Amino acid sequence: MVNYCGNPVGTIAANNPADKYPVNYDQVFIRDFIPSALAFLLNGEGEIVKNFLLHTLQLQSWEKTVDCYSPGKGLMPASFKVRSVPLDGSNGEFEEVSDPDFGESAIGRVAPVDSGLWWIILLRAYGKITGDHGLQERVDIQTGIKLILNLCLAAGFDMFPSLLVTDGSCMIDRRMGIHGHPLEIQQLSLPPHSAFPFASPLPSFSVAYFSSDLLSFEEDRRTPPTKALVAQLRADLIEFINEYKDVFPERFEDMPGIDFSALFYAALRSSREMLTVDDGSRNLVQAINNRLSALSFHIREYYWVDMKKINEIYRYKTEEYSTDATNKFNIYPDQIPAWLVDWVPERGGYLIGNLQPAHMDFRFFTLGNLWSIVSSLATPRQNRGILNLIEAKWDDLVANMPLKICYPALEYKEWSIITGSDPKNTSWSYHNGGSWPTLLWQFTLACIKMGRPELAEKAVSLASKRLSVDQWPEYYDTQNGRFIGKQSRLYQTWTVAGFLTSKMLLENPELASLLVWEEDPELLENCVCALAKSGRIQCSRHAARSQILV
Numbered sequence: 001m002v003n004y005c006g007n008p009v010g011t012i013a014a015n016n017p018a019d020k021y022p023v024n025y026d027q028v029f030i031r032d033f034i035p036s037a038l039a040f041l042l043n044g045e046g047e048i049v050k051n052f053l054l055h056t057l058q059l060q061s062w063e064k065t066v067d068c069y070s071p072g073k074g075l076m077p078a079s080f081k082v083r084s085v086p087l088d089g090s091n092g093e094f095e096e097v098s099d100p101d102f103g104e105s106a107i108g109r110v111a112p113v114d115s116g117l118w119w120i121i122l123l124r125a126y127g128k129i130t131g132d133h134g135l136q137e138r139v140d141i142q143t144g145i146k147l148i149l150n151l152c153l154a155a156g157f158d159m160f161p162s163l164l165v166t167d168g169s170c171m172i173d174r175r176m177g178i179h180g181h182p183l184e185i186q187q188l189s190l191p192p193h194s195a196f197p198f199a200s201p202l203p204s205f206s207v208a209y210f211s212s213d214l215l216s217f218e219e220d221r222r223t224p225p226t227k228a229l230v231a232q233l234r235a236d237l238i239e240f241i242n243e244y245k246d247v248f249p250e251r252f253e254d255m256p257g258i259d260f261s262a263l264f265y266a267a268l269r270s271s272r273e274m275l276t277v278d279d280g281s282r283n284l285v286q287a288i289n290n291r292l293s294a295l296s297f298h299i300r301e302y303y304w305v306d307m308k309k310i311n312e313i314y315r316y317k318t319e320e321y322s323t324d325a326t327n328k329f330n331i332y333p334d335q336i337p338a339w340l341v342d343w344v345p346e347r348g349g350y351l352i353g354n355l356q357p358a359h360m361d362f363r364f365f366t367l368g369n370l371w372s373i374v375s376s377l378a379t380p381r382q383n384r385g386i387l388n389l390i391e392a393k394w395d396d397l398v399a400n401m402p403l404k405i406c407y408p409a410l411e412y413k414e415w416s417i418i419t420g421s422d423p424k425n426t427s428w429s430y431h432n433g434g435s436w437p438t439l440l441w442q443f444t445l446a447c448i449k450m451g452r453p454e455l456a457e458k459a460v461s462l463a464s465k466r467l468s469v470d471q472w473p474e475y476y477d478t479q480n481g482r483f484i485g486k487q488s489r490l491y492q493t494w495t496v497a498g499f500l501t502s503k504m505l506l507e508n509p510e511l512a513s514l515l516v517w518e519e520d521p522e523l524l525e526n527c528v529c530a531l532a533k534s535g536r537i538q539c540s541r542h543a544a545r546s547q548i549l550v
């Protein structure tokens with residue numbers, strides 16, 4: 001635990017007393033703290049999470065320069081370290097200072113693009129689990145969110161709605177060929193939406209929200225409900241369910257009666273939050289909504305692969321010049337790697353790692369695919385397909401230790417060119433196909449959301465056989481994840497915290513459901529309407545279903 005001015009503000013990345021050269025593993029990393037924060041929250045210890053959120057917010061506005069160049073305002077650091085320094089002019093007295101690292105000391109000088117996104121996600125989780133929404137409403141916190149989003153939404157030369165980043169600007173923080181528009185970053189940009197309201201498809205829902213069944217609802221603090229309003233809300237909801245029941249058949253069939261799903265809950269809660277939108281944030285909220293719709297369309301449509309899609313790519317025509325080309329990015333069928341042809345299962349599929357003109361990175365990246373499930377970036381059917389693929393490819397993606405960070409590893413010449421001959425990222429090691437137990441909590445969350453906790457239990461039980469005996473390694477190596485990683489730290493905090501959080505989530509699935517996002521029909525509709533403006537698609541919910549719900 002790291003304290004600043006007497007308050008706990010985070011946990012260090014690794015704590016192995018035998019390690020004489022901890023490099024920067026004695027610092028608090030924003031991304032590493034997320035599973036620790038969830039473990040604290042699930043254990044009823046919200047204060048440290050609040051301290052962390054406020055402390056890192058202060059670091060956000062730090063003056064920063066790298067070789068005379070100042071990175072964008074709003075950037076959150078990768079990590080920070082608290083040091084004691086002698087007080088000027090005092091004899092023997094010390095003061096504590098907190099030094100953030102925005103990438104200026106990091107190996108490869110990479111900007112931590114994911115830090116701000118994780119910060120927003122954690123802020124939401126804090127509110128959901130503690131019930132303390134006052135923190136989110138504070139002016140300084142609102143400004144922090146806006147600064148992060150302004151940075152992410154700034155217009156550039158991009159033609160795609162995905163976020164353009166440099167290699168290594170996330171959990172994989174060294175060159176691994178994930179520059180451009182990598183999936184790992186795209187899914188993290190979705191959740192900010194939940195921090196902001198959007199227009200409810202049901203007008204009356206903006207004034208009240210339901211609890212777990214249709215017969216009871218809690219009143220909105222600002223608008224006392226009337227009998228007529230209650231009746232209207234119910235009528236709206238029934239109409240809404242009827243309209244969507246063939247869009248999400250599995251969801252409604254599974255539901256006892258017309259029980260409430262988190263889909264509605266999230267939509268209603270967000271609509272309720274809408275009442276606090278002011279003139280200063282209206283444009284930003286609009287920009288977020290537009291971007292969310294475009295991004296989910298882009299990823300669902302162009303990043304998804306399964307048997308059928310790969311066969312389609314295999315038969316692609318190339319050099320198509322027109323707005324309605326099928327092969328929009330001019331992908332040559334020869335790009336389909338040999339391993340994929342035999343690997344892709346009959347059932348299921350996944351989102352590829354990256355898409356750029358004439359280039360599809362077909363590697364499977366676990367964090368991106370899991371967060372696409374958790375945040376509903378992918379369609380409900382795609383989400384089920386991703387878990388089906390993990391199940392079918394268990395021996396490749398889990399084997400002896402959950403879970404591979406990506407699959408397959410880069411080898412030989414490809415390894416040399418893409419990683420820059422990085423000896424830490426040799427095949428099936430570290431970021432290049434190594435196994436990272438911290439991914440377990442995100443897998444657990446995705447499995448619980450999709451009603452497949454037994455898959456997560458299997459993975460947790462596998463991990464429990466090795467982790468404590470092996471002293472909680474940072475990562476494992478080899479194609480089957482059998483060895484503790486070559487340069488793996490021991491007593492790695494996010495390994496311990498990820499394992500604890502997974503167990504707590506499995507024991508409290510109702511808390512897990514507060515941490516996920518369900519499909520948002522409003523976003524689908526926006527997207528179809530935008531396409532309709534180009535005269536190609538009719539604007540309706542039915543169109544949304546056929547166009548976007550693959």
Ligand code: GLC
Nearest residue numbers: 013029031032170171172173
């Ligand atoms: C490594 C990992 C990074 C992590 C850091 C601290 O650099 O790649 O994701 O945040 O270690 O554990």
